[in-house]
Each structure stands twice: as C-alpha cells, then as structure tokens.
Amino acid sequence: MEADANIKVTPKGFLCILCNVNLPNLPSLEQHVKGRKHKTLSTVKETRKAQEEHSVFVSGIKPQISQTDITEYFQKFGQVSDVIMDKAKGVFAIVQFTDADSTQATLSCLEHRMSGLKLRVKPREKKDFKLIPKKTGSENLQQSLDRLKPQLCQLASVDAQMQHVVERFQLGENEKKTRELLVSSCKRFSWSFFQTARFCHSVFQARAKSTTEQAGEGMSDDGRSEDSILSDIDLSTSSPTEVLELVATILRRCVPSVHKVHVVGSARLPVVKFHHQELNLQGDITINNRLAVRNTRFLQLYSGVEDRLRPLVYTIRYWAKQKQLAGNPSGSGPLLNNYALTLLIIYFLQNCDPPVLLTVDQLKDMACEEEECVIEGWDCTFPSQPIAVPPSKNTQNLCTLLFGFFTFYANFDFAGSVISVRKGRALPITDFLSQNKSEEAMHEEKPTKTQPHGPKLGPLILLDPFELSHNVAGNLNERSHRSFQRECQDADKYCRSLQFQHKSLKGKPWGLVRLFTPQGGAPRDKTEQLTISIPFKLASLPETLRNELHHAGDGFRLLWFQKVCSAVEGVFKNVLRCNIAPSTDVAFGQDSAVDAAGEMETSLNTSTNDSFDSKDAAVVGAKRRLSSGSDAAVSPQGKKPRMTKTQKPELPHWICAQKHMVWAGRRKVRRELIKDTDCRPEGSCMEMEAQVTDRIIEKEPGLKETLEFKVQPQMVGETESTKTVLTMEPTSDQTGVFQDLFHFLEVFLPKMVETLLEKEAGSA
Incomplete structure (x- = not known):
C-alpha cells in the first residue's frame, strides 16, 4: 500500500486522521483506504488545498464594489475562476485563480488600486482540513427538552402543559416582523424582474411574460443591468426549474445577506432553498403552487x-x-x-x-x-x-x-x-x-x-x-x-x-x-435477533400479483402470505440447496400457509380483545380491563393465569439441513461467473444465485457436521404493518456457524423473495 500522510501508526494499530477512525490491523486499513468515505474526503482535502494555493485575500473594498468589478480588475493577472465576497459587510473578498502562477503574479504586484480604492492583497490563510463530527441527534433533542422541562414540571395539568408548548414554539411578534421583513425584501427584487409576480404565504408565484415586458430599466446591486440577467431566458417557454434557476441567480447577486442558495429541481414541486444570514431564517421559493x-x-x-x-x-x-x-x-x-x-x-x-x-x-x-x-x-x-x-x-x-x-x-x-x-x-x-x-x-x-x-x-x-x-x-x-x-x-x-x-x-x-424524552436505540434482544421480517411492500409488487390481491378483497393478506411462504421455501430448496422437511404431521404447502396465517390472526385478535379498548381512551390513566366471563381458568383474583407451553399451538414450520457454507464468499464467486458482463445486484436473479451455490458446493469442502435449523413463518397484520416474520432456531449446530448463516439470510432472503415473486408473476 502506498504511503498515506493521513495514516498514523499507533500502539494499537493505525489511525486515519482524515476520517478520525482507529483501525486494528493492516487488512482493515487497506479496506478503509479503498472505501468511499476516505476517497471522498481525500479528494475534498486536495481540492481545498489547491483552492487555497490559487487564491488571494483582498481587503479595503467598499460595499458598493460589485463582484464584477473585482473580477474585471484581477483578470489582468490571470484567469479568475471565482470571487467570494462578504455580502453582509462588503469589506473583503477572496479571489480564486485557475492556476498558481496567477496567484504569484498578483502577490508580486506592490500596489493595487481600483475605483479610487487602495486594496490590500495577501495570501489566503491556509487551514488544516479537519472532519468536524456532527452533534448527535439525541444530544440536541435532550438539550431542547432540558430548556423546556422546568416550566412544564411546574404546571398543574397536561392541558396547561400543552398550552405552554404552543406559547413556547409559536411565532412571537418580533419573529413575525422578521419574516415580514424577509418577504418584503424578496418582493422588491421580484417586482423588479417579474412585474406580475405575487407573494402569497411565502410562496413565490410568477406568470411568465416576454423578456422585454419583465426586464426593468434599473441596475442590480452588482452593477449589471437586470436585462442582462434575463437576456438568455425566454420565460414564456421556460420550465419551472429553469425559472427557479433564474430566481436563485437573482437571490445570490441582488439580495443582501442571502447565502446557501440552491435549487432542488428533483423534488415533486421544484423549489429554491436559501438562508438569510442576518435574520437567521431559512426560506423556500416555488412558483405557481396554488394548491x-x-x-x-x-x-x-x-x-x-x-x-x-x-x-x-x-x-x-x-x-x-x-x-x-x-x-x-x-x-x-x-x-x-x-x-x-x-x-x-x-x-x-x-x-x-x-x-x-x-x-x-x-x-x-x-x-x-x-x-x-x-x-x-x-x-x-x-x-x-x-x-x-x-x-x-x-x-x-x-x-x-x-x-x-x-x-x-x-x-x-x-x-x-x-x-x-x-x-x-x-x-x-x-x-x-x-x-x-x-x-x-x-x-x-x-x-x-x-x-x-x-x-x-x-x-x-x-x-x-x-x-x-x-x-x-x-x-x-x-x-x-x-x-x-x-x-x-x-x-x-x-x-x-x-x-x-x-x-x-x-x-x-x-x-x-x-x-x-428522547430514547436512544436499544440493542436488540436475542429473540429479535433470530427473526427475519419480510414486509408487505406495495410499491415493489408486480402488477400481476397486485391484480390477484385486488380480486382477493379482504383476504389479500392470506394470499400474499401464501405467496411469500412458497417463495421462502423456493429460496432454501432451489437456491441454497437445503434439504427441507416439513414439521411433523403437517404438510407445509398452500393450505398450511393459510393455517399458519389463520392461527397467527387468531392469536392477534385474542391479544387485541384482551387489550385496552379504543373507547376507553376517554378515561386517561385507566388501567386495562380484567377479562370477565365464565372461563374456569380465571383465578379468584380475576386475572388470567399464564398460558403454558402445552396450551400454545405449534405453528407449521420447516426443518432445514445444510451441509455446505453456501453463504461464505458468494460475491467473489458471482464476480467470477459474471466476469465481464454487467454485474447484477445480489439476489436479483434466481438462476445466477443457484449457480453460485453450486460452484461453492463443488469447490469448497462441506461442514464436518450438518447444520440443522427450524424456520417458522408467521403473518403479522391488522394492527400493525403486514409482514411475514420468519423465526429461526438452530436444532443442531455443533460447528457454531448458524449465526453467520442467519446474518447472511437477514439481507439475502427478503431480496430473493421479492425476486421470486416477480418471476412467478411474470410466468403467470
């Protein structure tokens, strides 16, 4: 590996100063250096360094001096690529050239005079590039609550607390006046360029007219005529994004204290976003958004x-x-x-x-x-x-x-x-x-x-x-x-x-x-770690399957669950080459898929009926109702005893046996099989993934002891997002590889199920 100035050797391994990451060994270091984050930051660092070497710092200017004036003056020393001005005070600027020779020529000049002003020119200050870590969201959220907590705790009721939240976060009179000031500033420039423009609830609306009708006769703040800004744009035929690009240009050049201007043209409704530095306000401008x-x-x-x-x-x-x-x-x-x-x-x-x-x-x-x-x-x-x-x-x-x-x-x-x-x-x-x-x-x-x-x-x-x-x-x-x-x-x-x-x-x-109170992400418990969820994604369903579900009416969940179970069985059997045996006394197929879903829905309905009724929401602080009736299992205190394991029905499941580590090295084998052809994403082709499995079985030695595990599908729906939950449990794992298989299946299995559903729909 080539020497990298950003890498330092430490007693515990290596430290990447650029990314602020500790790495334990050389393989980890090589992997990190090849990563996108390190490459991106290295490129940014080199770009910043080049910009500093090609730039000069200019002071002694006045607010009336425009960006164009500075560009025209320094153009005689070399090609100017950018001029960054302090628009808030208008007393300094940074002039950036395309090459270092132009910078040296500018600095070698003993005196700089422009428009009667004596300019002071010196090299741009060089700063060490440093990745500034962002504050975590939980820290900011906790600080926000800490400022609000004392007042809320002193109030007498939740209703009073909610009213205080309104008083605390609604706009005050000063904030309203500040926003009106910003809107007025935007109105002034809009009427100069778009004579039919109208601001409404912070939404910029303009009807396109010809260039001659919309161009004003005055001069903009940078000394250029307004007509020169509009001269290359025909507003009568321009798209909303093109008009907003023009608005962004006007904001940058003509409105004081506005920065961070950018157009979001990919949005459903294109918008210009900006920040007013002096008023510390964020603003959005869009056009013709009457809805x-x-x-x-x-x-x-x-x-x-x-x-x-x-x-x-x-x-x-x-x-x-x-x-x-x-x-x-x-x-x-x-x-x-x-x-x-x-x-x-x-x-x-x-x-x-x-x-x-x-x-x-x-x-x-x-x-x-x-x-x-x-x-x-x-x-x-x-x-x-x-x-x-x-x-x-x-x-x-x-x-x-x-x-x-x-x-x-x-x-x-x-x-x-x-x-x-x-x-x-x-x-x-x-x-x-x-x-x-x-x-x-x-x-x-x-x-x-x-x-x-x-x-x-x-x-x-x-x-x-x-x-x-x-x-x-x-x-x-x-x-x-x-x-x-x-x-x-x-x-x-x-x-x-x-x-x-x-x-x-x-x-x-x-x-x-x-x-x-904000809550940090709690670690998953062992039970959750052994489940894989396949959610019901409407957007990814093929049209044929959508039609089937449409005709199924209220039973669309059971039909979808049945399709998913069939696809899961196909992945284990035909893609990963597992030997599959259904649970005892149950033939796992379409009927058992429905049985599993039905049993799951029954258990959900039972738990829902025992839970707090929505009508009881009117009684705040009320506890859950105790079950009532003639059930002999109810204790004298009115509580239900815990359900024993013998009372809980066993849901249908598969018993899978795997003799090879088909999850290890799959990406490398895929690349070898695909070679120079287009590399498709993992899990996007059943035939390819089956070939990868066969190649691993052919080349790699098998496990010393066969890995056996149980896969139990359940459908969760009605009261929360519909999904198929696969509970996995090892029944024989003497080699200790089940966890590796599970982590592979967490990502691979949902992708393959989606692929198989599309294939089945296409062949129907």
Whole structure:
C-alpha cells in the first residue's frame, strides 16, 4: 500500500486522521483506504488545498464594489475562476485563480488600486482540513427538552402543559416582523424582474411574460443591468426549474445577506432553498403552487373552527421531533413532514366520537356558490370563514385527545388502509393495488380533471385533501413507518399510567416531560435477533400479483402470505440447496400457509380483545380491563393465569439441513461467473444465485457436521404493518456457524423473495 500522510501508526494499530477512525490491523486499513468515505474526503482535502494555493485575500473594498468589478480588475493577472465576497459587510473578498502562477503574479504586484480604492492583497490563510463530527441527534433533542422541562414540571395539568408548548414554539411578534421583513425584501427584487409576480404565504408565484415586458430599466446591486440577467431566458417557454434557476441567480447577486442558495429541481414541486444570514431564517421559493396556498387556508379554517387543534398539533409535532419521526431539517428523506403529521391529527379528530372536526366533503357542502374553487382540476371548495362551520359537540379535553391520538394509531391498520381526510374514513387498500384499477379505485373521489395515475403506494398512504393522486406520506419507508407506530404504541402505554395525568408531588418529571424524552436505540434482544421480517411492500409488487390481491378483497393478506411462504421455501430448496422437511404431521404447502396465517390472526385478535379498548381512551390513566366471563381458568383474583407451553399451538414450520457454507464468499464467486458482463445486484436473479451455490458446493469442502435449523413463518397484520416474520432456531449446530448463516439470510432472503415473486408473476 502506498504511503498515506493521513495514516498514523499507533500502539494499537493505525489511525486515519482524515476520517478520525482507529483501525486494528493492516487488512482493515487497506479496506478503509479503498472505501468511499476516505476517497471522498481525500479528494475534498486536495481540492481545498489547491483552492487555497490559487487564491488571494483582498481587503479595503467598499460595499458598493460589485463582484464584477473585482473580477474585471484581477483578470489582468490571470484567469479568475471565482470571487467570494462578504455580502453582509462588503469589506473583503477572496479571489480564486485557475492556476498558481496567477496567484504569484498578483502577490508580486506592490500596489493595487481600483475605483479610487487602495486594496490590500495577501495570501489566503491556509487551514488544516479537519472532519468536524456532527452533534448527535439525541444530544440536541435532550438539550431542547432540558430548556423546556422546568416550566412544564411546574404546571398543574397536561392541558396547561400543552398550552405552554404552543406559547413556547409559536411565532412571537418580533419573529413575525422578521419574516415580514424577509418577504418584503424578496418582493422588491421580484417586482423588479417579474412585474406580475405575487407573494402569497411565502410562496413565490410568477406568470411568465416576454423578456422585454419583465426586464426593468434599473441596475442590480452588482452593477449589471437586470436585462442582462434575463437576456438568455425566454420565460414564456421556460420550465419551472429553469425559472427557479433564474430566481436563485437573482437571490445570490441582488439580495443582501442571502447565502446557501440552491435549487432542488428533483423534488415533486421544484423549489429554491436559501438562508438569510442576518435574520437567521431559512426560506423556500416555488412558483405557481396554488394548491399549497389553498392547503394553507384550509388548515387556517380548521384552526379557526376548533381551538383544540393548535395545541394538539404543536404538542404532537414536538413529540415526533423528539422521537426523530419528523422535523428533518433538510426537508427531505424518509421522515414524516409536518403537513403529513397535521393531516394525521385531523383524520384522528374526524374519527372521534362525536367528531371534533368535519370532513372535507362536509365542509364543501357548507360553502356558498361564491366560495367554489377548482385548481388544476381538483375541487378545493370550503367555507372561507370559520363562522360558517357549526361547533363540535365533542367536549373532551386536550389531555384525553392526546391520549386518544396515540391509541388510535397504535392499533391502526396502515397496511390495509388508504387514509382519506376528504372522506374522513379509510379506503380499502385493495382498490389501489392494481394500476389498471386506479380510476375505478378513486371513483368516489373523482376530480373534475381526469388524473393519469393514483397515489404513490407505500407503507403509509395518506391522501392530500384536494390533490387526490398525491400521497402526502409517500416518502416514508418501512423502517420510518414502523418507528412511528412503535412510538405511538409506547406513548399509548405511557398515557395509561398515573405519571402521565397526575403531577408528581416529589418534583419528578411527569406529563409531557416524560412523553417528550428522547430514547436512544436499544440493542436488540436475542429473540429479535433470530427473526427475519419480510414486509408487505406495495410499491415493489408486480402488477400481476397486485391484480390477484385486488380480486382477493379482504383476504389479500392470506394470499400474499401464501405467496411469500412458497417463495421462502423456493429460496432454501432451489437456491441454497437445503434439504427441507416439513414439521411433523403437517404438510407445509398452500393450505398450511393459510393455517399458519389463520392461527397467527387468531392469536392477534385474542391479544387485541384482551387489550385496552379504543373507547376507553376517554378515561386517561385507566388501567386495562380484567377479562370477565365464565372461563374456569380465571383465578379468584380475576386475572388470567399464564398460558403454558402445552396450551400454545405449534405453528407449521420447516426443518432445514445444510451441509455446505453456501453463504461464505458468494460475491467473489458471482464476480467470477459474471466476469465481464454487467454485474447484477445480489439476489436479483434466481438462476445466477443457484449457480453460485453450486460452484461453492463443488469447490469448497462441506461442514464436518450438518447444520440443522427450524424456520417458522408467521403473518403479522391488522394492527400493525403486514409482514411475514420468519423465526429461526438452530436444532443442531455443533460447528457454531448458524449465526453467520442467519446474518447472511437477514439481507439475502427478503431480496430473493421479492425476486421470486416477480418471476412467478411474470410466468403467470
């Protein structure tokens, strides 16, 4: 390995100064140096070093000096690649050349005069490149809670705590004025360039006109005419992304204190993001997003109709942020956005008994003729004033409604439902499974304009109130969705305790304080380590299988579970070449797959019936009901005895036997088989993976003792994400290799099952 200045030898091995990583031995070091992180940081370090060598620091300038003026002056010493100005104070700049000779020529000049100013030029300061570790999310979340905790603990009730959260996090008068100042600043530049532009709720809207109509006669801050900025763009034919690129250019050059400007053109609705340094505000600008404006007014109507909505939204948003379920600062990724979280709250309030909020369709019927509104073909009609909506008959307090929210979603059937705030009820997922049935699936919510496709399918499907083809939670993945429901279940359990409702007389944290406490990732226990989950992923299902599930109606879970079991058996038998024997007295096939699913559903229903009823959410702090009836097994104290092992039915399972370590070295064998052809991802081809197994069996010696293990499939559904859970247990592992096999199967098996489902659908 070539010498690397970033690597230092230590008594315990090696230290990579660049990545701040300790490495125990030479093989680990070689693997690390070849890794993407080390290569990326090495490239960044070299780029920064070259930029410093090719740059000079210039001071003595005035705020009226533009970037163009500086570029034109220093161009005589060599080609200028970039000029970085201090726009906040306008007193210094960094001039970067394309080569080091230009830098030396600039520094060798004894005097620099420009526009009557004497400039001071010196070499750019060289700084050591250092990877600054980011603060962990748990540290920031705990600090946020520590600032809030003293006030919350002193309050007398959970309702008072929720009101305090609103007062703490809502915008104050100074913050409102600051935002108005930023909007006014953006208005000034927009009207100069886009004479028909209109700002609405921080959404930039511009109707494209010809260049001559939109170009102003004044000069921009950098001395260039506005027409020169617009001269290469025909706004009448430009795409939204191209117009936003222009907006980004204007922000960088013309608006003081704005930096970190970038265009997110890949978003569903392209947007310009920026940061105002002086006001310390983040901003977004998009164009012609009339639906977003309508959504904002819709939420304002709900807030005006129901006073309990704002405290609930503020409290649940902060809870979700503390649990790292929402509040992603970058505005992207697999976390819940605040709008989706608000719609989940509204949907829960629509389903209270009696309802706290009316559905969108009910609001539409209350609107007068002048309030009718259709945007891009979608019906966006609702009353403009809260006074037109009758008050709710629901009298539950904030504490009870918060508890009810967690209970409602802790047991919600996300896998089988499409949440419709417009209807105020869950639509069956089977109506959305087939792409060919998308128009039929949405016949109840058919807009004026025919849409080409339905909503994006995912683990959580939450329809926009107006744009019914948009899944507001479409960015969520399986892991984020499971985290949300698991946190709801934990919160539901905590809200049943006395520590939630009653203030501690000893000054201990209570109420919202304990609810908001961030939790670190707990290590998985041994039982969980021996299970492999294959989730029900709507988006990855082939169209043929979607059609089958669509026709299966309410029984789609059993049909999908049966398909997965068949695929799992195919992986073990035909891909990994295991010898498979079904459990005693049970022929594992289609019927036993259904039996396993049925038994699993029976056990789930039993546990659900014994658990806390959703109607009991009105009694905060209430404990679980004791089972009642004439069951002879009930003890005199009214408690059920623990179920013995003999009472629990044995679910169907496989007994697998493997004589070779077919999981070891698979990638190397795959590369040898594929050679110069395109390398397909592992698990993407059944035939290839079977050949890899055969090559390993042919070349490598077998195990001294046959590895035997039990695989027991179960279907989990209804009250949480539908998934097939494979519980694995070694029955004979004298060589101690079962854990290695299990870790391989954790990743390999779900991928292969997905591949086999696609293959079966394609051959059908």
